[in-house]
Amino acid sequence: MSTLHFVALIPFIAAIFIPLVYHKFRHIHTGWFILPIPLVLFVYLISYLPTSDAPMATVKNSVPWVPSLDIHYTVFLDGLSLLFALLITGIGTLVVLYSIYYIANKKDEPLNNFYVYLLMFMGAMLGVVLSDNLIVIYVFWEVTSLSSSLLIGYWFHKEKSRYGAQKSLLITVTGGFAMLSGFTLLYVMTGTFSISEIIALGDVIVASPLFIPAMILILLGAFTKSAQFPFHIWLPDAMEAPTPVSAYLHSATMVKAGIYLVARLTPVFGGQAEWFWIITSFGLFTLLWGSISAVRQKDLKGILAFSTVSQLGLIMSLLGLGSAAFHYDVVDGQSVYTVAILAAVFHLVNHATFKGSLFMIVGIIDHETGTRDIRKLGGLMSIMPITFTISLIGIASMAGLPPFNGFLSKEMFFTGALNSTTIDVFNVQTLGFIFPIVAWVASVFTFVYCMIMLFRTFTGKHQPEKLEKEAHEAPMGLLISPIVLGSLVVVFGFFPNLLAYTIINPAMQAILPGLLEPGEQFYVNIYHWHGLNPELFMTMGVIFFGAFIFLNARKWQETAFYLKERDPLNTIYDNGLVGLIKGSTAVNDVQMTGRLRDYFSFMFVFLILIMGYMLWKTNAIAIDLANTAHISPYMYLISLSLVIATLAVPFVAKRISAIILVGVIGFLIALLFAVFRAPDLALTQLLVETVIVVLFLLVFYHLPELKKESFKPAFRISNFLISIGVGLVVTLTALSAHAFSHENPISPISDYFVENAYALAGGQNIVNVILVDFRGLDTLLEVLVLGIVGLGVVVLIKYKATKGEDI
Amino acid sequence: MRNTPVQLHVITRIVAFIILAFSVFLFFAGHNNPGGGFIGGLMTASALILLYLSFDLKTIKRVIPFNYSKVIASGLLLAIVTGIIGMFFGFPYLKQFFDYFQVPILGEIELTTALPFDLGIYLVVVGFTLLVILTIAEDDS
Numbered sequence: 001m002s003t004l005h006f007v008a009l010i011p012f013i014a015a016i017f018i019p020l021v022y023h024k025f026r027h028i029h030t031g032w033f034i035l036p037i038p039l040v041l042f043v044y045l046i047s048y049l050p051t052s053d054a055p056m057a058t059v060k061n062s063v064p065w066v067p068s069l070d071i072h073y074t075v076f077l078d079g080l081s082l083l084f085a086l087l088i089t090g091i092g093t094l095v096v097l098y099s100i101y102y103i104a105n106k107k108d109e110p111l112n113n114f115y116v117y118l119l120m121f122m123g124a125m126l127g128v129v130l131s132d133n134l135i136v137i138y139v140f141w142e143v144t145s146l147s148s149s150l151l152i153g154y155w156f157h158k159e160k161s162r163y164g165a166q167k168s169l170l171i172t173v174t175g176g177f178a179m180l181s182g183f184t185l186l187y188v189m190t191g192t193f194s195i196s197e198i199i200a201l202g203d204v205i206v207a208s209p210l211f212i213p214a215m216i217l218i219l220l221g222a223f224t225k226s227a228q229f230p231f232h233i234w235l236p237d238a239m240e241a242p243t244p245v246s247a248y249l250h251s252a253t254m255v256k257a258g259i260y261l262v263a264r265l266t267p268v269f270g271g272q273a274e275w276f277w278i279i280t281s282f283g284l285f286t287l288l289w290g291s292i293s294a295v296r297q298k299d300l301k302g303i304l305a306f307s308t309v310s311q312l313g314l315i316m317s318l319l320g321l322g323s324a325a326f327h328y329d330v331v332d333g334q335s336v337y338t339v340a341i342l343a344a345v346f347h348l349v350n351h352a353t354f355k356g357s358l359f360m361i362v363g364i365i366d367h368e369t370g371t372r373d374i375r376k377l378g379g380l381m382s383i384m385p386i387t388f389t390i391s392l393i394g395i396a397s398m399a400g401l402p403p404f405n406g407f408l409s410k411e412m413f414f415t416g417a418l419n420s421t422t423i424d425v426f427n428v429q430t431l432g433f434i435f436p437i438v439a440w441v442a443s444v445f446t447f448v449y450c451m452i453m454l455f456r457t458f459t460g461k462h463q464p465e466k467l468e469k470e471a472h473e474a475p476m477g478l479l480i481s482p483i484v485l486g487s488l489v490v491v492f493g494f495f496p497n498l499l500a501y502t503i504i505n506p507a508m509q510a511i512l513p514g515l516l517e518p519g520e521q522f523y524v525n526i527y528h529w530h531g532l533n534p535e536l537f538m539t540m541g542v543i544f545f546g547a548f549i550f551l552n553a554r555k556w557q558e559t560a561f562y563l564k565e566r567d568p569l570n571t572i573y574d575n576g577l578v579g580l581i582k583g584s585t586a587v588n589d590v591q592m593t594g595r596l597r598d599y600f601s602f603m604f605v606f607l608i609l610i611m612g613y614m615l616w617k618t619n620a621i622a623i624d625l626a627n628t629a630h631i632s633p634y635m636y637l638i639s640l641s642l643v644i645a646t647l648a649v650p651f652v653a654k655r656i657s658a659i660i661l662v663g664v665i666g667f668l669i670a671l672l673f674a675v676f677r678a679p680d681l682a683l684t685q686l687l688v689e690t691v692i693v694v695l696f697l698l699v700f701y702h703l704p705e706l707k708k709e710s711f712k713p714a715f716r717i718s719n720f721l722i723s724i725g726v727g728l729v730v731t732l733t734a735l736s737a738h739a740f741s742h743e744n745p746i747s748p749i750s751d752y753f754v755e756n757a758y759a760l761a762g763g764q765n766i767v768n769v770i771l772v773d774f775r776g777l778d779t780l781l782e783v784l785v786l787g788i789v790g791l792g793v794v795v796l797i798k799y800k801a802t803k804g805e806d807i
Numbered sequence: 808m809r810n811t812p813v814q815l816h817v818i819t820r821i822v823a824f825i826i827l828a829f830s831v832f833l834f835f836a837g838h839n840n841p842g843g844g845f846i847g848g849l850m851t852a853s854a855l856i857l858l859y860l861s862f863d864l865k866t867i868k869r870v871i872p873f874n875y876s877k878v879i880a881s882g883l884l885l886a887i888v889t890g891i892i893g894m895f896f897g898f899p900y901l902k903q904f905f906d907y908f909q910v911p912i913l914g915e916i917e918l919t920t921a922l923p924f925d926l927g928i929y930l931v932v933v934g935f936t937l938l939v940i941l942t943i944a945e946d947d948s
Binding site for chain 1: 833837838839840841842843844845846849850852853856860875876879880882883886887890900901903905906917919921924925927928931932934935936938939940942943944946
């Protein structure tokens with residue numbers, strides 16, 4: 001275990017102690033104890049940044065976890081993972097600081113829950129970006145889904161929180177499961193779960209028929225997580241989470257996990273037409289859909305949610321466009337397509353800074369005025385001057401205005417989209433001209449919602465009567481984090497090359513390995529003034545048209561388009577959920593009748609079908625009585641009594657006689673065990689029978705008088721057939737197994753137990769040695785089941801539902 | 808006092824303890840002879856059930872004040888923890904160890920980590936059987 005292994009584990013370890021700390025130091029806000037964790041991790045990770053122009057050294061360190069399944073906890077640190085790890089810990093520090101002031105330490109506020117979930121998320125997210133093993137990534141990936149859902153439902157008394165939590169969990173876990181299947185297919189193709197080894201085997205994967213299914217399944221995981229159309233519907237509902245969570249998970253880090261995965265797997269799949277088309281088109285469409293939907297929102301957080309959806313689409317489409325670089329030679333570390341990757345990485349950082357600060361600002365507005373509805377807000381500019389200044393910076397950056405960092409990456413995005421028209425592979429010529437147009441239209445709408453956010457909140461008339469609280473400037477503690485992020489927006493805007501060779505270039509090398517000669521670097525030089533090129537004219541067009549649409553807001557704000565703010569795709573989800581519940585209830589009603597008789601018939605019919613089919617299919621029915629052992633007369637006697645007792649049960653008129661007969665059967669079986677020299681079984685059977693007799697006595701009091709029931713002939717015949725069938729199939733199986741026993745190439749496992757019980761486990765009673773040693777885990781799980789059943793009985797009896805009550 | 812089955816009480820008092828003693832023997836015999844945690848547990852449970860049957864629930868509850876849910880829980884915990892101990896020494900989960908020791912009076916005896924594991928099984932079986940039977944017995948609605 002290296003120190004890096006612990007980077008992902010420390011938050012989990014810390015989470016164990018949170019409840020303790022919370023209860024012990026109740027008067028101190030728990031957040032103060034959390035704050036050092038991301039901070040220390042951030043500082044530690046910074047030490048991995050390349051200092052000079054030398055390329056960053058990648059770190060790989062492996063600890064076996066389940067070696068037999070090729071699952072190793074391998075930490076892998078290159079430019080891409082470092083970029084994400086720094087985002088997670090850096091934004092994490094700011095968010096924890098912000099949350100200390102945002103969520104007050106009230107008496108009934110379950111802060112311990114909040115911080116445990118948050119730490120779980122932080123550790124899991126670090127695990128995702130620092131692991132090299134696909135299965136480990138999957139495990140951490142699902143933990144992020146789980147903790148995200150828990151955080152959305154933090155205020156679980158609210159109906160909407162629960163709805164959002166369920167929705168996000170259902171969508172992201174479905175995607176995660178698809179992703180697991182995709183990973184498994186990758187393993188089938190390459191025989192390894194290690195990403196770095198899979199990348200080296202890229203040719204094998206491309207040639208395999210499983211290539212397309214694996215790619216689509218993995219992309220399902222990435223798209224659901226990163227809220228790409230049509231899976232984006234969970235993100236707006238996730239806004240029910242406390243604002244620090246929205247700023248952290250749902251804009252800066254978790255939703256970028258999908259982007260991370262796509263970037264990480266670009267060396268595997270990139271260069272293929274399907275990859276290029278799927279990612280670029282879904283990304284661009286998400287960008288367009290998100291920006292148009294954002295314009296319709298009235299809730300500030302809703303605007304930011306759809307804005308995040310659209311910006312994620314933007315980054316995704318850039319990764320798609322950049323994957324074309326695998327088709328062209330990179331000259332001097334620069335090609336027209338690597339620009340797209342450069343833009344993706346740069347925008348990723350920028351988005352985290354400006355969107356993070358904007359979310360925090362919206363949280364402040366909500367906190368200080370009691371509402372986030374733009375129809376109620378207005379005129380806050382003079383009341384909250386600091387908040388206004390930070391918003392101005394963030395919104396200008398989001399809209400792509402100079403001199404902020406958003407402008408730089410937006411220009412590069414236009415460059416990437418324009419370059420796509422020159423791609424002459426993948427049949428791009430036919431439809432490629434659409435890319436820049438979609439990009440431009442989406443940017444216009446982005447500009448519109450930015451204007452709406454800024455002007456509706458801060459200018460216009462102040463309406464104190466509509467607010468729940470008297471608006472005033474936020475306390476300093478709340479402002480620190482957005483100020484830090486806002487300053488970063490400005491710093492990265494003026495000095496973008498601070499990032500160029502420290503983080504952007506290493507990340508690019510991780511996404512596009514093998515394109516450079518050893519020792520070469522990608523050429524990263526970001527600057528404001530490119531001359532009067534098409535990109536600049538596009539930006540000017542965006543500002544012009546965006547302002548035009550915004551100034552005519554009165555006209556279109558009365559149309560149905562604006563008034564219906566809910567995404568139409570939600571109907572599909574909601575109806576699907578209702579249908580799912582209805583469907584499973586229908587299946588359940590057929591299957592769970594509450595009659596033991598029916599369950600037995602289900603099980604027996606299944607047994608007959610599957611065993612009968614296999615006997616018939618493999619032609620395995622054979623009867624050979626040559627080598628059977630001698631059967632002594634008393635065995636005949638016991639068996640005969642057994643048969644008679646069994647046959648008598650259905651014909652007994654009184655319940656007490658039936659119970660006695662069943663007891664007789666049990667004791668006879670115990671006797672058979674004894675005759676066959678299985679004392680352990682005989683003892684167990686005897687004791688079980690004794691206990692069951694007591695149980696029968698107890699419940700006998702509650703049972704109704706045994707009545708002669710009249711059944712339809714069809715029911716009788718089918719039951720008769722089932723019982724005959726079971727007997728027949730089991731007997732045939734036993735006889736056939738005996739007949740084929742000498743041909744069986746596999747020696748029975750009992751031989752192993754007989755030979756090794758004393759030597760390996762020091763016991764002469766094989767049955768017991770198997771129970772406690774050889775198959776100890778089975779026994780443990782069995783008693784676990786026993787315990788659960790016991791609790792189930794208690795719950796069923798002591799907490800009986802009264803009539804008509806729904807569980 | 809008219810309806811008190813004196814003979815039953817007297818016999819039960821003796822028999823229950825014979826069964827209990829035998830169940831303990833069965834439990835320890837398990838490694839080399841028929842017996843073990845499961846059988847021992849069932850037999851202990853039947854001895855206790857016998858007590859409950861011949862006396863009434865209240866009397867025995869005062870004499871044996873166990874919460875059987877907790878008995879199940881502690882049994883499970885014991886079994887799980889025994890399995891974990893081996894992991895600290897780099898062995899797989901639930902790996903059992905044994906060795907022979909010279910003890911005064913008893914002579915050479917075998918000690919094995921399977922025993923605490925089996926004790927866990929024993930506790931779960933006892934707890935489960937009594938929990939279920941007592942819960943059903945107490946239910947008079």
